[in-house]
Amino acid sequence: xSWVNAIIQGILIGGLYALFACGLSLMFGVMKVIxxxxxxxxVVAGYLAVGVIAVTHIPAVWSFILVVPIFAVAGYVLQRxxxxxxxxRGVLTTLLVTxxxxxxxxxxxxxFFSANSHxxxxxxxxxxxxxxxxxxxxxxxxxxxxxxxxxxLLGLQYFLSLSRHGRLIRAVADDREAAQLSGxxxxxxxxxxxxxxxxxxxxxxxxxxxxxxFAPTTGTDTLLLFAFEAVVIGGLGSLWGTLAGGIILGVVQxxxxxxxxxxxxxxxxxxxxxxxxIRPQGLTGQRSTT
Amino acid sequence: MPPAGxxxxxxxxxxxxxxxERAGTPLxxxxxxxxxxxxxxxxxxxSLSVFPGDVYAIIGANGAGKSTLLRTIAxxxxxxxxxxxxxxxxxxxxxxxxxxxxxxxxxxxxxxxFGSLTVEENLQVGSSYARPGPWNIERVYELFSWMRDRRGQRAAQLSGxxxxxxxxxxxxVANPRVLLLDELSxxxxxxxxxxxYGTLPGLLAAGVTVLLVEQDVSQALRVATRIxxxxxxxxxxxxxxxxxxxxxxxxxxxxxxxxxxxxxxxSAHQEPSS
Amino acid sequence: xxxxxxxxxxxxxxVSKSFGRVVVADELSLTVAAGxxxxxxxxxxxxxxxxxxxxxxxxxxxxxxxxxxxxxVTRLDAAARxxxxxxxxxxxxxxxxxxxxxxxxxVAAQQGARLRRQASYQRAAAVLDRTGLAREANTASxxxxxxxxxxxxxxxxxxTGPRLILLDEVAGGLTDPEVAQLVSxxxxxxxxxxxxxxxxxxxxxxxxxxxxxxxxxxxxxxxDGRPAEVLADPAVREVFLGSEVTTSLAGPGPxxxxxx
Numbered sequence: 001x002s003w004v005n006a007i008i009q010g011i012l013i014g015g016l017y018a019l020f021a022c023g024l025s026l027m028f029g030v031m032k033v034i035x036x037x038x039x040x041x042x043v044v045a046g047y048l049a050v051g052v053i054a055v056t057h058i059p060a061v062w063s064f065i066l067v068v069p070i071f072a073v074a075g076y077v078l079q080r081x082x083x084x085x086x087x088x089r090g091v092l093t094t095l096l097v098t099x100x101x102x103x104x105x106x107x108x109x110x111x112f113f114s115a116n117s118h119x120x121x122x123x124x125x126x127x128x129x130x131x132x133x134x135x136x137x138x139x140x141x142x143x144x145x146x147x148x149x150x151x152x153l154l155g156l157q158y159f160l161s162l163s164r165h166g167r168l169i170r171a172v173a174d175d176r177e178a179a180q181l182s183g184x185x186x187x188x189x190x191x192x193x194x195x196x197x198x199x200x201x202x203x204x205x206x207x208x209x210x211x212x213x214f215a216p217t218t219g220t221d222t223l224l225l226f227a228f229e230a231v232v233i234g235g236l237g238s239l240w241g242t243l244a245g246g247i248i249l250g251v252v253q254x255x256x257x258x259x260x261x262x263x264x265x266x267x268x269x270x271x272x273x274x275x276x277x278i279r280p281q282g283l284t285g286q287r288s289t290t
Numbered sequence: 291m292p293p294a295g296x297x298x299x300x301x302x303x304x305x306x307x308x309x310x311e312r313a314g315t316p317l318x319x320x321x322x323x324x325x326x327x328x329x330x331x332x333x334x335x336x337s338l339s340v341f342p343g344d345v346y347a348i349i350g351a352n353g354a355g356k357s358t359l360l361r362t363i364a365x366x367x368x369x370x371x372x373x374x375x376x377x378x379x380x381x382x383x384x385x386x387x388x389x390x391x392x393x394x395x396x397x398x399x400x401x402x403x404f405g406s407l408t409v410e411e412n413l414q415v416g417s418s419y420a421r422p423g424p425w426n427i428e429r430v431y432e433l434f435s436w437m438r439d440r441r442g443q444r445a446a447q448l449s450g451x452x453x454x455x456x457x458x459x460x461x462x463v464a465n466p467r468v469l470l471l472d473e474l475s476x477x478x479x480x481x482x483x484x485x486x487y488g489t490l491p492g493l494l495a496a497g498v499t500v501l502l503v504e505q506d507v508s509q510a511l512r513v514a515t516r517i518x519x520x521x522x523x524x525x526x527x528x529x530x531x532x533x534x535x536x537x538x539x540x541x542x543x544x545x546x547x548x549x550x551x552x553x554x555x556x557s558a559h560q561e562p563s564s
Numbered sequence: 565x566x567x568x569x570x571x572x573x574x575x576x577x578x579v580s581k582s583f584g585r586v587v588v589a590d591e592l593s594l595t596v597a598a599g600x601x602x603x604x605x606x607x608x609x610x611x612x613x614x615x616x617x618x619x620x621x622x623x624x625x626x627x628x629x630x631x632x633x634x635x636x637v638t639r640l641d642a643a644a645r646x647x648x649x650x651x652x653x654x655x656x657x658x659x660x661x662x663x664x665x666x667x668x669x670x671v672a673a674q675q676g677a678r679l680r681r682q683a684s685y686q687r688a689a690a691v692l693d694r695t696g697l698a699r700e701a702n703t704a705s706x707x708x709x710x711x712x713x714x715x716x717x718x719x720x721x722x723x724t725g726p727r728l729i730l731l732d733e734v735a736g737g738l739t740d741p742e743v744a745q746l747v748s749x750x751x752x753x754x755x756x757x758x759x760x761x762x763x764x765x766x767x768x769x770x771x772x773x774x775x776x777x778x779x780x781x782x783x784x785x786x787x788d789g790r791p792a793e794v795l796a797d798p799a800v801r802e803v804f805l806g807s808e809v810t811t812s813l814a815g816p817g818p819x820x821x822x823x824x
Contacts (some may be wrong), residue, residue, distance in 0.1 A: 164418065171404040171415045177366060178402040183390035183419030183464060329710040330737035351804065352608050352765040353736045476608070477586070505608055508806020522737070522766065536805075536812035543805065544767045544795065 002135040006254040012142040014230075014250030015149035016211075018243040019204040020223060021230035022153060023197030025242050028231075030173045030193040033083060033094055037102040039224030041198060042205030044105060045071060046214045047113060049120055049206050060120045064206045068199050075198025076191040083194065084187055102220060109216035117218075120209035145207045150243070152200060157239045169193055229272040235282025244283055315378055317342045317499055318363070318394070318468050323372035325355075325362050332358040333369075333523045340468065340516075345490060346501045347514035351543060354520040356503040357399055360472045363501070364396040365389045376468070390419060395466035399473045399503075401453040405446035409437060409456050412445050416460035423465025424496050430459035433492055451482035458486070462493070469493065471502035475509060487513050507539060521545040572631075573598045573759050574650075574728055579618055579628030581783075588614035589625065590783040596728065601750070601760045603774035603791065605767070607803055611783045612763045613655065616730050619761070620652040621645040633727065646676050651726030653717040655733050659705035665716055666692065666701040669723045676724025687723055695719040695749055711742045718749060722758075729753060731762040735769035747773045767795070779803060 020042065027033045035041075048070070049063040056066070086097040122141075129139040160166035172179045172189045179186055208214060208223070226249065234245020249268050256267025275282070316339035325333040333355045340346045348356050361367040363374055365386035373382045376392050384392070404412050413427045420426075431438040434455045440448070445456060454474060461469060475483040483506070490500060490513055504510035510517065511531050519527035519542040527534065527542035574596040581589040588611035596602055606612050617623030619630065621642035630638045637645055646652075659668050666688055673679050673687040692698045695715045700708065705716060714734050721729050731750070735743055743766065750773045754760055764770045770777065770791060777794040779787040781803040787794045794800055801810040 164414075167407065167411055167415060168418060170407055171411075174404040174406050175402050177386075178398060178404065179415065180366070180386040181364060181390065181396050181398060181402075182416045182460060183387045184415070185385075185387050329713070332737075351767075353733070473608075506806045507804065508808040508810075511806075511808065536809045539809055540801070540805065540813060546767050546771060546795070 003255070003258060005136045006258045007251055008136065008138060009142070010251030010254035011247050012138070012146040012250070013211075013254070014247030015146035015243070016204060016207055016246070017226050017230045017249050018234075018246030019149040019152060019200055019207070020227040021234070021242045021246055022156060022239060023199075023201040023204075024227045025231045025236055025239075026156075026193055026197045026200075029236055030169055031079075031083075031087065031190045032091065033087070034098065035197070036095065036098040036224065037105060037219075038197075038201060038227055039222070040102050040105040040109075040219030041071070042201050042208060042223050043109065043214050043216065043219040045202035045205035046118065046120065046209040047109060048202075049209060050118055053120070060122045060210070061125065063120065064203055067206060068202050071202035072195040072199040076195040078198075079191045079194030080187060084190065087190075102224075106216050106219065113216065115215060115217075117213040117215040118209070119213040120206065122210050126210065139211075141211060145211065148203070148207070149246075152203065153239050153243055156196070156200070160239075165189075165192060226268075229268060232280075232282055233272060233275050235285030237282070237284035241282060241284030312339065312341060314341065316340055316375075317344075317377055318501065319375040319378075320359075320363065321373045321375070323359070323362060323369050323374070325358055325367060325369045325372075327358070331523055333362070333520075335372075336520070336523070336525055338518055338525075338528065340499060340501050342499050343494060344499050344501075344516050345494065345514050346499075346516045346518065347510040348501070348503045348518045348520060349505075349507050349510050349539075349543065350520035350526075353522065355523040356520055357472055358523075359520070360396065360470050360501070360503050361398075364394060364398075364470055366396075387419070390464055390466070391421065393421060393465075393467035394470065395461040395464045395468075396470035397454075397457045397461045397472060397474070399476060401450075401457045403445040403448075403453050403457055403460070406444065408442050408444055409448070410441040412456055412460050413441075413463055417463040420463055421465040425462045425465045427459075427463055430462055433462075433489060434459060450478050451486065454478060454482075454486055455489075458489070462498070467497075467499060469498050469500050471500060471504075473503055473505055475504060475506050483509060507543065511539075519543060571598060572596070573600075573633060574619065574761075575629075575631040576619070577629040577631070579625045579630060581614060581618060581623060581625050587611075587783040589618060589628075591628070592783070592785065594778075594785070596759050596761060598727065598759050599754065599757060600776065601754050601774045602762065603770040603777040604761065604763045604780055605765065605770065605777060605794075605800075606780035606786075610780045610803075612780055613732060615780065616652060616732055616761075616763060620650055620730055646724050646726075647678065649725070649727035650730070651676070651721035651724045651728070652730035653721050653732050653734055657713040657717045659708075659713065659716050659720070661706035662704055664702050665697055665705050665708070665712075665719075668705050668716060669697075669719050672720040672723035673725075679725075687725070691719045691723045694722065694752055696745070710737055711745070714738070714746065715749070718753075722753065726758060728759040728761065731760065731764075733763055733765065735764055735766040738766075738769075743769045744772075771795075 024035060024038045027035050045067050048067050052063050052066050053060050082097065083094065086094040125141055127139065129137050131137050160170060168184055168189050169192065172184060172186045176186050230245040230249050231242060233248050234241035252271045253264050253268045257264035318340040320336060320338045323333055323336045336359060348359060350356050358367060362369050365384060369382065373380055375381065376394060381389055381392055404415060413430060417427060437455065445453065448456065474486055487509065493500065514531050517527065517529060517531050517534060518525065519539065521542065526545060527538060572595045576592055576594040578591045578593055579589050580591050604612055614623060618625050621640055621644065625638065629636060632648055632650060637648060660671065669688040669691055670684060673684040677687060679687055692701055695718055697712065697715050697719055700712060708716060717734065735746055738746060747769060750760060762770065762774060774791060777789065777791040778785055779794055779800045786803055787797040787800045798810050798814055801813060
């Protein structure tokens with residue numbers, strides 16, 4: 001593959017990383033929750049999709065239609081119950097709870113599905129590609145996923161900026177108490193934010209399942225890490241920052257793969273560390289003034 | 291020599307308060323409210339009644355419990371004992387959101403605007419759960435004439451006085467029956483403070499009753515129809531500004547034994563040491 | 565009465581500090597002699613706790629000089645100043661919760677006063693006696709009541725062996741008898757030759773304990789003198805009560821009708 005090809009691949013996969021990251025970013029931005037089970041939720045979505053396909057026989061590509069709404073509701077419920085209860089007890093408790101959730105999910109998956117990896121079989125769609133010139137070959141699937149990711153991020157951005165509930169979410173994120181004084185039930189708003197986060201991560205998980213494989217532990221050893229890195233690189237400031245962060249991560253990984261295919265992920269890790277040192281607030285984030 | 295019958299006390303002597311009860315049902319009533327911050331008792335047995343049309347001012351030094359009182363009324367703080375009634379209905383256990391629906395809106399200390407939202411968006415959030423009534427965003431723009439042109443500006447970029455006006459507007463659009471104002475003057479230049487307090491008559495004319503906490507005693511006296519002084523969590527003075535001499539205010543504020551002798555009142559009892 | 569012949573223990577020379585547009589210290593100059601007991605009053609936001617921060621080293625001044633015992637300390641951080649002899653309490657008592665009262669004070673003695681072993685145990689025990697906490701020595705500090713917590717705050721500051729102790733609003737929330745106990749502790753500290761600077765808004769605690777009172781408003785000293793004089797000073801009244809009440813107080817006679 002050429003360098004240009006690598007960069008294009010990186011950009012496209014970066015869109016998927018951004019989709020992974022936006023849910024993590026949203027939950028932290030709005031309720032200051034670092035969801036350590038974030039990656040595992042994506043894997044659960046993948047397994048759920050496998051199950052849904054097996055039961056309903058719908059084409060794998062459309063499995064998200066059932067899975068995403070289920071996850072949205074699950075996110076709301078989980079936030080209103082488990083996570084809210086732990087928030088009331090403090091930040092550290094919440095971290096432990098999401099960590100515990102991650103452990104529980106992984107072990108439950110191991111129990112039911114064994115350690116074998118799965119993927120969402122979509123047949124020839126995986127490898128169908130088009131070419132630009134002799135050295136550049138782009139898979140339709142990757143382009144489709146990138147487009148979906150960008151559309152979702154755009155939609156989320158518009159939702160937050162223009163809709164009434166988006167405004168309430170931003171208000172609660174700015175000052176929860178002041179929002180309460182304006183009549184806002186912040187726990188309900190937290191629930192909506194969690195629902196959105198779960199929905200996006202489910203979509204991302206299914207997309208991942210199409211281009212790659214997942215196993216019970218993929219959540220923590222790969223997906224959470226990518227999401228985290230994309231958020232940190234891009235900064236918590238805006239969704240476009242998250243997109244930029246995802247793309248940078250993707251590109252760096254692909255370039256790393258060009259240099260030495262074994263170092264693909266290492267390259268991403270290194271860039272993440274460097275950025276953490278020189279600009280910890282990320283590309284679009286603001287230094288907190290204390 | 292203090293005037294006869296001075297109703298002044300140190301915190302361990304409850305106010306020998308013989309102010310005659312005002313007639314009718316109060317709009318907002320606080321009954322023997324006691325509140326803690328952890329182990330620290332911030333309020334002890336505080337009672338007050340706010341009637342429709344009042345500008346009820348709570349004054350007192352730092353640590354007197356003024357803001358705690360207001361926050362408890364707004365629902366942000368849970369009292370230890372005592373109750374809060376709005377138009378006769380007990381709201382003590384209600385969350386702040388429910389109290390807004392019932393008609394209590396607070397402009398919190400330090401403004402607390404939604405910094406990343408624009409001026410208009412702040413007002414829109416304020417009207418998200420508004421009660422029916424005369425106030426809306428348009429009317430707030432009429433009250434604060436500069437606001438309409440700046441409504442697209444991010445709230446964090448406004449000056450202190452401008453933020454204060456937006457914060458008041460945000461509470462007003464919910465159409466409260468009782469508006470709580472917590473330390474409006476904090477951090478603002480005197481001229482700005484006067485201008486903001488100058489909007490009070492407009493609020494009253496539209497049927498809003500005001501309960502305010504103010505650090506600047508003179509400023510409070512300028513606008514209040516009723517005055518209530520707290521000292522270390524207890525009431526040391528309650529009455530109408532006309533009937534209160536500056537000396538009584540001073541002693542109620544500082545609570546210094548010897549500044550005024552509790553002369554002709556009923557014998558005060560000492561609080562047993564705890 | 566301030567000791568007129570006492571050597572200057574703490575000197576502030578035109579110290580200034582601002583946070584953005586808010587001026588918390590405006591060219592403040594202050595001298596505290598050994599044996600002084602100084603009370604500082606002022607409204608919310610006047611800069612009182614910032615002043616303590618500047619003295620204790622938690623805040624660095626934008627300009628001006630601070631000298632302690634004749635040596636410049638302006639550049640020293642809080643730990644260094646503590647070892648030189650400036651001790652302080654904090655407004656919100658935060659003891660090391662699961663450690664006992666004795667252990668809390670011991671840490672202060674070992675870290676602040678750099679005492680070792682036997683000397684540190686003795687210091688801790690002595691301080692607990694002085695602050696009336698001997699009986700609670702083995703109680704976990706998070707289980708203490710309010711007055712005891714405040715005593716512990718003072719004890720920790722004392723265990724560092726200070727020559728000057730800064731008390732930050734320690735009397736809040738205490739009943740009359742408790743305030744009296746606190747005042748006697750402060751008197752005991754003074755009797756040992758430790759200078760005391762005390763920020764407080766519980767006036768009756770200050771008037772019972774201090775010889776000298778300063779009123780701080782918007783970063784400037786507005787009055788400096790005996791407590792009774794300071795509280796009657798129109799400038800001080802104006803700061804707390806505003807101009808109209810102050811004018812009325814200074815008016816023709818105490819029976820003049822009040823009100824704006």
